[in-house]
Amino acid sequence: MERNIKIVIIEDDDTIRMGYKILIGEEEGFEVINAYASVDEALKTIRGEDPDVILLDIELPGTNGIEGIPRLKKLLPKAFILILTVYESEKLIFDALSNGAAGYLTKDTPADKICAAVREVIKGGGPMSINIARIVIKSFRKNQDSPLSKRETQILEMVGEGKSRSQIARELFIDLETVRSHIKNIYIKLDVNSRADAIKMARENKLI
Structure with missing residues (x-):
């Protein structure tokens, strides 16, 4: 008889964390062995728990999820880490x-799709939400001769999605002045003077 898949959840929202713990824990063949509110908290004891899969949020107090991945992998090289987040930024992906x-x-x-993703990753797959897969595919179709840097491209995409400069700063974990500086450089490189013109030119030339 196969043993249960051991899962650890790292999510700072109490309600969401407990919801995942209950829903996933009820799935046959799964065992949620712990649920932490932060990477820093998890790093203290997670090695001894030896999970098969870690469900990891990105925006966390202290060490964020992106920074936490290599630290968790160092402790648990055989564990699979599945990001579970609200963010759909190409850079974060x-x-x-x-x-x-x-x-x-x-x-x-x-919840049933999360459970299916856990099973998939155990078998060597790389599960992604449909919208995330689209972003990944789209990134490979972009103009490889773009004058924009990766960060500038990312910011222009977010501008194209209607996000404000302050929203962009929050989602990318950078300050507002840095966003303004990137947008100024985008305008210079594309030889445009407005948000609308920058988006139009970028789309016409497959820069985003």
């Missing part, structure tokens, strides 16, 4: 995957 995350799901993913 690629940072998470580059740091060693095995998959990336958004929090609107139903």
Whole structure:
């Protein structure tokens, strides 16, 4: 008889954390062995728990999820880390995957789909929410000769989504002045003077 898949959850919202613990823990073949409010808290004892899969949020107090991935992998090299977050930023997706995350799901993913993703990752798959997979595919279709840096491209995409400068700063964990500086550089590189013109030119030239 196969043993249960051992799961640890790292999520700072008490309600969401306990909700995941209950819903996933009720799934046959799964065992939620612990649920932490932060990476820093988890790092103290998670090695002894030896989970198969870690469900990890990104925005956490102290060490955020992106920074936490390599630290968790160092302690538990065989564990699979599944990001479970509200963020759909291309930069965060690629940072998470580059740091060693095995998959990336958004929090609107139903519990049964999360459980299916856990099973998939155990078998060597790389589960992603549909919208995340679209972002990854879209990134490979972009103009490789773009004059914009990766960060500038990312910010222009967020501008195109209608996000304000303050929203962009919050989601990318950078200050507002840095966002303003990037947008100024985008305008210079694309030789435009407005948000609308920058978005139009970028889309026409497949820069975003």
